[in-house]
Amino acid sequence: MATNHYFQSGLTPGTTSEQRFLEDVIIESIKIYGHDVHYLPRVSAKPDSILGEDVLSHFDASYPVEMYLTNVDGWEGDGELFSKFGIQVTHQATFVVSKRRWEDVVGSNTGLQLLHRPAEGDLIYFPMTNSVFEIKFVQHLDPFYQLGKFHIFSMQCELFQSSSETFDTGIGALDNSETQDAFTYQVLLENGSYLLTEDGFSVIQEAYGTSASVPFSDNAEFRTSESDILDFSTHNPFGEI
DSSP, X not given: OOOOTTSGGGOTTOOHHHHXXXXXXXXXXXXXXXXXXXXXXXXXXSOBTTTTBOTTOEEOOOEEEEEEEOOSXXXXXXXXXXXXXXXXXXXXXXXXXXHHHHIIIIITSSSOXXXXXXXXXXXXXXXXXXXXXXXXXXXXXXXXXXXXXOOEEEEEEEEOOOSSOEEOSSOHHHHHHHHHHOOOOBOBOTTSOBOBOTTSOBOBOSSOOOOOOOTTOOXXXXXXXXXXXXXXXXXXXXXXX
């Protein structure tokens, strides 16, 4: 039987006092060698249960907490790539946060996707480089039952690419970037209002055109002459004369 009365009080899983002591050491180490970041939980506005995505998600809160960045030689990933879509930045990073600190600062709030651990899709704002990383995978079983308990969350992240999300976190660098870098185009009606769905959300226009009308064009003439070619009335649904 794996028993040592000098360590773990003779109990393989350890005792509450020993687990608490290890948690204190981990928290102190992260505060010494880590960085102050902001945890941004994602709020789903209208999730798509078929595709498993939500193009109208938003971020309304930020929680400052210390995390340890395991990258010591720079960002991981493929770096800057030049593709047919332009230059793509694929920086990756791994952040480590104390389980107890996350539960005290973030997990005690309502409205989270997951209440017991960080969720994939949430964001981490790294003020030192003014970068936003999206959590792709959360490793919550490593180290495996150290003293009979899990003490940290290891989050594998990638550089966040905005996809029509809105920010109202109280962080100026993020909230202001929404109007500068976002690609959320709404359908504007003739009366000046925006086209909304039945749930009150804006309809996002996939293609956005900036071409202005030419004052000397023949639009009016074409619009008048089209009645001699096409007829989309209720009596002729196929539009043929």
